Amino acid sequence: MDTSKPAIFVNGALLPMHVRKRVRTVIQVVGADRGAIVGKSPDDLQLVVKGSPPSAPLSNFVEVIGIADSEKSIQAEIWTNFGEVFDTHSYNQLCQLANGEYQHLFL
Amino acid sequence: MFSSSQFDATSAFSGGGFMPSQSTQLTDSTPSPAKSRNSLGVVPVTVKQISQASQSGDEKSSFVINGVDVTNVTVVGMVFDKAEKSTDVSFLIDDGTGRIGCRRWVTENFDKLEMEAVQDGMYVRVIGHLRVFQDVKQLVAFSVRPVTNFDEITFHFIDCIHSHLQNPKLQGGASTHPHMVESSMNTPVQNGQTITSNLMSKQFDVDGLRDCDQLVLDRLQQSSSIGQEKGMHMDELCQQLKLPMEKIRESIRSLEDEGLIYSTIDEFHYKAT
Numbered sequence: 001m002d003t004s005k006p007a008i009f010v011n012g013a014l015l016p017m018h019v020r021k022r023v024r025t026v027i028q029v030v031g032a033d034r035g036a037i038v039g040k041s042p043d044d045l046q047l048v049v050k051g052s053p054p055s056a057p058l059s060n061f062v063e064v065i066g067i068a069d070s071e072k073s074i075q076a077e078i079w080t081n082f083g084e085v086f087d088t089h090s091y092n093q094l095c096q097l098a099n100g101e102y103q104h105l106f107l
Numbered sequence: 108m109f110s111s112s113q114f115d116a117t118s119a120f121s122g123g124g125f126m127p128s129q130s131t132q133l134t135d136s137t138p139s140p141a142k143s144r145n146s147l148g149v150v151p152v153t154v155k156q157i158s159q160a161s162q163s164g165d166e167k168s169s170f171v172i173n174g175v176d177v178t179n180v181t182v183v184g185m186v187f188d189k190a191e192k193s194t195d196v197s198f199l200i201d202d203g204t205g206r207i208g209c210r211r212w213v214t215e216n217f218d219k220l221e222m223e224a225v226q227d228g229m230y231v232r233v234i235g236h237l238r239v240f241q242d243v244k245q246l247v248a249f250s251v252r253p254v255t256n257f258d259e260i261t262f263h264f265i266d267c268i269h270s271h272l273q274n275p276k277l278q279g280g281a282s283t284h285p286h287m288v289e290s291s292m293n294t295p296v297q298n299g300q301t302i303t304s305n306l307m308s309k310q311f312d313v314d315g316l317r318d319c320d321q322l323v324l325d326r327l328q329q330s331s332s333i334g335q336e337k338g339m340h341m342d343e344l345c346q347q348l349k350l351p352m353e354k355i356r357e358s359i360r361s362l363e364d365e366g367l368i369y370s371t372i373d374e375f376h377y378k379a380t
Contacts, residue, residue, distance in 0.1 A: 001244050003158045003205030009264075024203055026257075061257070065203070080185075080230065082257040091261045102268045105153050106204045 006107050007065045009098040011091075012045025016071035017099075023074060024065040026082055026091055029058050036073070037062075042092035051076035061086040149179045149234055151266040154205035157182075157237060157244055170237045173274050181234045182207070182246065183254065183263035189227050196222045200233055200246070209233055209246040221251060230254040232263070322348050323358040327368055327379040338371045338378030 007024040008014075015023065027039030027047055037049045037058070049064050050073060059081040066076035098106045152172060160170040160177065169176050184202030197210045213219050225231055235248035254260060323344060330339050345355050359377055362368045368377045 001154070001158055001205065001207050003155055006155070006205060007203040009203070063257070078185075078228075080228075087258045087261060090258070090265070094261050094264055097268055098264065102271070105156055105267055105271060106264075107155065 008107065009095045010041075010068070011043040011095040012041035012047060012072075013043055014095055014099050015041070015047070015068055015074070019068045019071060021068060022066070023068045024063065025074070025095070026061055026063045026086060026088070028061055028086075028088070042088040042095060046072065048073040049076050050074070051079075053079050056081070060084045061088075149181050150175075150177045151263055151270050152177070152180045152182060153264070153267050154182060154184070154200070154202050154207045156204075156267070156271075157207060157246075158205055160237065160244070162239065173271060175274055178236055179234065180237055180246070181232060181263070183230065183232045183260055186225055186227050186229050186231055189225065191222070196225075198225070198227075200231070207244065207246055209235065209248045209251075211235075211248045211251055224253060225251055230257070230260060232259065319350060319354050320358040320362055322350070323355060324362055324367055324379060327377060331379050335378075336371075338368075338376045341375045341377070344377075 005022060007022045008018050010018055010023045010025050015025070025047070026042060027037075027049060030038045030040055030046070032038065033048070035050075037053060039047055039049060039062070041047045049062075049066075050069070051064075051066060053062075053076075058079070061082040061084070063078075063080040063082050064074055064076040065078040065080075066074050069075045150172070156172050157170075157180065160172045163169040163171045163176050169178050171177065182200055182202055184200040187199040187201055187206070189196065189198040194214070195210050195212045197208065199206050200209050211218060211222055213222060230253070232250075232252045232254060233246060233248045234250040235246040238245050238247050326344060326348060327339060341352070341355055341359065344350075345352050348355070359368065363370070363377075366380065368379050370376060371378050
């Protein structure tokens with residue numbers, strides 16, 4: 001049992017609070033820019049995801065888990081395709097709850 | 108859902124040498140006198156919550172999470188280090204809050220087939236018992252199902268928060284409804300609105316149904332004022348107000364009793380008087 005490496009649920013607004021920490025979020029892929037993937041966070045802010053995406057093509061929504069290396073970018077270690085349709089509104093609310101009063105259930 | 112139709116208690120337990128005690132029955136059987144109504148069936152938890160769980164008294168098979176006895180839990184996370192052996196399959200589940208070891212005894216063909224579909228890096232929903240083995244907490248899984256609709260991940264964590272809020276201790280000893288908790292947790296939600304409506308309904312519990320009634324009445328009065336002859340369908344009210352159907356039904360019943368609304372073309376359409 002190991003709880004030493006949690007990945008914190010973040011959206012665009014919460015990412016700056018967790019720079020240099022392990023985070024997770026779901027982005028809607030917008031495009032690519034200089035080898036990195038540009039996407040929209042669950043709260044509609046732009047995020048850049050660096051790292052090596054899997055060889056399979058990325059779906060519309062992708063979950064990335066990795067280290068936040070700046071207020072607007074993540075160095076992703078794990079990429080998971082979340083399909084063409086995803087409820088970003090609920091995910092965004094989950095991010096707020098998981099960082100707010102229910103943090104103790106997650107971190 | 109899958110718990111009652113696919114799970115065969117005797118075969119799953121006979122291979123692993125675990126005897127199902129009354130408290131570990133998934134379906135809501137009458138609790139034994141020693142166990143209070145705190146045994147809630149399958150409880151959605153995060154690995155972090157499991158790590159904080161303490162063992163309950165003399166019952167080695169039971170744990171206490173947030174003051175509630177818990178045996179069967181459900182966790183949603185990513186599979187790592189899957190290892191297949193002749194009698195069992197072991198793997199790690201990482202849900203973002205921590206990692207826990209899981210073991211699935213493979214005695215029936217069904218178990219074998221289900222585990223073959225599980226691969227490293229895949230998101231799965233695991234349902235199983237919490238056990239301690241050599242001081243390390245483990246999950247003995249009896250259901251491992253790949254996640255296909257990823258809203259299920261969001262749902263699971265919100266469900267953990269919801270279940271945490273349902274905790275009788277938090278409600279100051281008020282009786283919770285184990286049936287309500289069970290029914291809401293085993294259904295992966297397709298529509299995001301249902302998740303938030305479950306959370307929102309918590310706010311209305313404090314003031315009773317009156318807030319809800321007022322919302323329904325306001326909406327119906329609004330619809331009358333814009334000339335909707337047939338009134339509104341209950342489903343529309345449910346969608347627009349983002350409230351659970353049971354609350355809408357209860358509000359409609361009490362508003363109808365008060366004579367503030369009436370049904371129009373059928374029993375699902377209502378209009379304000």
